[in-house]
Structures are given as structure tokens and as C-alpha cells.
Amino acid sequence: xxxxxxxxxxxxxxxxxxxxxxxxxxxxxxxxxxxxxxxxxxxxxxxxxxxxxxxxxxxxxxxxxxxxxxxxxxxxxxxxxxxxxxx
Numbered sequence: 001x002x003x004x005x006x007x008x009x010x011x012x013x014x015x016x017x018x019x020x021x022x023x024x025x026x027x028x029x030x031x032x033x034x035x036x037x038x039x040x041x042x043x044x045x046x047x048x049x050x051x052x053x054x055x056x057x058x059x060x061x062x063x064x065x066x067x068x069x070x071x072x073x074x075x076x077x078x079x080x081x082x083x084x085x086x087x
Contacts, residue, residue: 001078001087003046009034016041018086032084037063041077052078 010019016039018032034042040062041055055074060067081087 001051001082002049003042003081003087004085005047005071007086009039009042030084032086037073038077041074 006020007046008016009016017032018034020059023054038058041058044058045055052071054072055077056067059068059073063070078087084087
């Protein structure tokens with residue numbers, strides 16, 4: 001899977017939000033805010049193909065959590081991106 005290139009993260013009022021670039025980017029009816037770990041994964045994985053296991057490995061390394069927890073969190077993150085059509 002891959003994060004769609006037309007989406008970019010911007011900091012607005014201290015929050016990191018996903019914005020669609022281009023002429024349709026002005027529609028703010030759906031703003032997606034990223035927490036610290038979501039932003040970390042986005043920054044590490046944007047622009048390349050990745051699997052859920054890649055996200056889990058990054059979470060385990062960064063936050064020192066066990067593999068099962070990292071995989072569960074990575075699966076939740078990728079499902080959230082899929083439901084928002086970001087990947």
C-alpha cells in the first residue's frame with residue numbers, strides 16, 4: 001500500500017492535519033488530524049510502498065513496545081487511512 005501523493009500534512013493551529021492538494025483541497029468538511037505516532041508513521045512511510053508490518057516495526061523501534069502491540073496499532077492505523085481513502 002502507499003499513502004496517496006495528493007495528500008499532505010500541514011500544521012494548523014498547533015495540530016497536524018491531512019490536506020488534499022489542488023483545487024479541491026479547499027473543502028474542509030473532513031479534516032483528518034494526526035496524533036504524534038500517526039504523524040511519525042506518515043512521515044516515515046509517505047512516498048513509498050509499505051506493508052502493515054513495516055509500520056509495526058517502526059512503532060516497536062520508536063516506542064519500545066512489543067511486536068503484538070505494535071502490529072495491532074499498525075493495523076488500526078492502516079485501517080483508519082483506508083477508511084479515509086488516504087491509501
